[in-house]
Amino acid sequence: MARLVILGAGIAGHTAALHARRKLGEDHEVVVVSPNSRWNWIPSNIWVGVGVMTPEQVTFPLAPVYEKTGVIFRQARAVSLHPEGDEGAARPYVMVESTEPGKSGARERVEYDYLINATGPRLQFDATEGLGPEKNSLSVCTAGHAAQASEALDEAVGRMRHGEQQSFLIGTGHGTCTCQGAAFEYLFNLEFELRRRGVRDRARIVWISNEHELGDFGMGGTFIRRGGYLTHSRVFTESLYTERGVEWITRAAVKQVDRGEVHYETLDGREESIQADFAMLLPPFSGVGLRAFDRDGAEITESLFAPSNFMYVDGQYAKKPYEEWLPSDWPETYRSPRYDNIHAVGIAFAPPHPISRPMFSPSGTPIYPTPPRTGMPSAVMARQVAFNIVDKMEGREGTTRTASMARMGAACIASAGASTLRGTAVSMTVYPIIPDFQKYPDTGRDIRYTSGEIGLAGHWIKHLLHFAFMYKAKARPFWTAIPE
Amino acid sequence: MSVRRPFEQSYYPPVPTPLTKAMRTNWVWQFVRFIVINIRMLRMVRMH
Ligand SMILES: Cc1cc2nc3c(=O)[nH]c(=O)nc-3n(C[C@H](O)[C@H](O)[C@H](O)COP(=O)(O)OP(=O)(O)OC[C@H]3O[C@@H](n4cnc5c(N)ncnc54)[C@H](O)[C@@H]3O)c2cc1C
Numbered sequence: 139m140a141r142l143v144i145l146g147a148g149i150a151g152h153t154a155a156l157h158a159r160r161k162l163g164e165d166h167e168v169v170v171v172s173p174n175s176r177w178n179w180i181p182s183n184i185w186v187g188v189g190v191m192t193p194e195q196v197t198f199p200l201a202p203v204y205e206k207t208g209v210i211f212r213q214a215r216a217v218s219l220h221p222e223g224d225e226g227a228a229r230p231y232v233m234v235e236s237t238e239p240g241k242s243g244a245r246e247r248v249e250y251d252y253l254i255n256a257t258g259p260r261l262q263f264d265a266t267e268g269l270g271p272e273k274n275s276l277s278v279c280t281a282g283h284a285a286q287a288s289e290a291l292d293e294a295v296g297r298m299r300h301g302e303q304q305s306f307l308i309g310t311g312h313g314t315c316t317c318q319g320a321a322f323e324y325l326f327n328l329e330f331e332l333r334r335r336g337v338r339d340r341a342r343i344v345w346i347s348n349e350h351e352l353g354d355f356g357m358g359g360t361f362i363r364r365g366g367y368l369t370h371s372r373v374f375t376e377s378l379y380t381e382r383g384v385e386w387i388t389r390a391a392v393k394q395v396d397r398g399e400v401h402y403e404t405l406d407g408r409e410e411s412i413q414a415d416f417a418m419l420l421p422p423f424s425g426v427g428l429r430a431f432d433r434d435g436a437e438i439t440e441s442l443f444a445p446s447n448f449m450y451v452d453g454q455y456a457k458k459p460y461e462e463w464l465p466s467d468w469p470e471t472y473r474s475p476r477y478d479n480i481h482a483v484g485i486a487f488a489p490p491h492p493i494s495r496p497m498f499s500p501s502g503t504p505i506y507p508t509p510p511r512t513g514m515p516s517a518v519m520a521r522q523v524a525f526n527i528v529d530k531m532e533g534r535e536g537t538t539r540t541a542s543m544a545r546m547g548a549a550c551i552a553s554a555g556a557s558t559l560r561g562t563a564v565s566m567t568v569y570p571i572i573p574d575f576q577k578y579p580d581t582g583r584d585i586r587y588t589s590g591e592i593g594l595a596g597h598w599i600k601h602l603l604h605f606a607f608m609y610k611a612k613a614r615p616f617w618t619a620i621p622e
Numbered sequence: 623m624s625v626r627r628p629f630e631q632s633y634y635p636p637v638p639t640p641l642t643k644a645m646r647t648n649w650v651w652q653f654v655r656f657i658v659i660n661i662r663m664l665r666m667v668r669m670h
Contacts, residue, residue: 373635376634376635380637385631548666560647567665591655591659593647594647594648
């Protein structure tokens with residue numbers, strides 16, 4: 139009997155757990171450790187944030203699904219890894235701290251033979267003064283945050299109905315944020331909603347981000363073939379902002395969020411402020427801060443985790459300039475270089491470097507997006523890693539499956555307004571996610587597979603995907619037929 | 623659409639014509655696009 143322990147039940151961890159359980163014989167165990175009792179389809183949080191969905195519609199309890207599928211569930215937060223065990227325990231283990239009502243804070247050792255770290259991001263609101271739902275800005279990163287944003291939106295609309303003007307600031311709350319796509323979706327859903335509620339004329343809407351240009355999205359932007367030209371995503375994005383009357387500030391690092399005012403530094407060194415009655419600003423992400431200890435109890439966190447707290451895997455982490463970045467720097471098997479029974483997938487693994495070019499202000503403030511790891515690649519790498527581990531647990535010698543983001547495409551639907559008949563969304567495909575300027579010298583990507591368009595069809599697909607992925611995550615009949 | 627004034631940031635980007643905008647929510651055309659986008663996405667999924 140062998141045991142696979144998965145830390146995190148988000149898009150990556152849950153995918154790995156369901157696939158591993160389905161493939162493994164009864165004599166092996168799959169254990170999931172996650173602090174939340176509910177699964178969240180995070181992409182639909184933006185709809186919770188404008189009041190068109192409720193938190194209950196985008197989440198469901200995990201325990202019944204794990205009971206049905208035979209996965210052992212511990213509602214707990216992993217605190218430290220002990221990959222060599224310790225004096226009292228020969229097997230490697232994870233120290234976990236319960237978050238279950240009634241048992242909260244109780245510590246337990248969970249032994250493992252194989253470990254997948256899929257703990258996702260820590261939302262680093264503390265990186266910027268005044269940032270976050272407990273302080274002066276809003277977020278849509280969790281269903282709870284999004285519900286709070288929706289209430290704030292209702293209040294703002296109430297004020298507008300009484301004749302007040304309101305200023306909305308949407309974007310990134312720090313110079314090194316990622317996930318611009320999520321903020322973009324919230325921006326246009328908000329704009330759509332204000333029009334639907336008949337108050338758009340009383341709103342000034344401004345986008346603020348650390349991107350060098352609009353349309354960067356943390357992947358250095360992309361080129362799309364349209365109307366006889368190869369056109370950069372910047373042009374299409376600026377077009378949409380102009381069409382919908384949204385102003386934009388790019389190359390900006392938000393430094394401080396006060397009630398009603400946001401202060402930022404620009405790449406050329408200016409210190410500026412902007413009024414914001416309503417500010418939805420995403421936080422930067424780091425790893426969740428797991429620590430690691432060797433058999434003697436000496437701390438080895440630095441050899442397993444990057445300074446960002448994301449876990450080192452099989453990427454090339456040697457520092458080098460942008461011009462020398464290679465697709466082969468990106469990990470393939472997501473295995474820890476120090477312990478080959480430990481893996482990290484989804485947002486939890488340390489990227490070797492950003493995708494967008496790093497930029498610094500004259501005072502040295504980093505102002506550039508860190509690399510996004512969206513749902514589709516997170517789930518694909520989780521599945522591949524789960525299958526590799528299953529092979530090992532069952533003693534099969536097979537070829538190791540890989541999931542390099544440099545050889546993987548991404549399909550992404552970014553909502554720009556939720557309505558069955560009048561909604562729109564941007565439908566994008568990008569191949570490969572990591573640009574390969576050796577293979578595609580002009581644009582870094584294969585133009586045949588890179589596309590983008592906006593329309594109602596995108597909204598229908600985004601809405602269908604919501605139901606499809608909720609269905610799949612509940613492991614309902616034929617869930618494996620729905621691709622990652 | 624916002625008022626476009628020379629030298630302001632919104633003066634320069636291309637903006638869609640009324641026909642382009644209408645086609646974005648034209649159900650018949652969007653049904654065709656629905657099929658095309660799904661095929662594109664499935665092609666992307668099969669590459670993994
Ligand atoms: C608002 C928003 C909208 C988005 N929209 C899209 C979209 O449209 N399309 C798309 O592809 N991507 C989208 N993304 C990105 C997508 O959500 C992420 O790529 C995806 O969630 C990453 O999966 P993950 O499993 O790595 O992390 P998560 O889904 O965040 O899961 C992490 C899990 O780890 C758990 N955890 C945390 N700490 C611990 C600990 N100490 N011990 C054990 N478990 C722990 C968490 O509770 C959670 O269950 C969006 C993101 C946001 C914030």
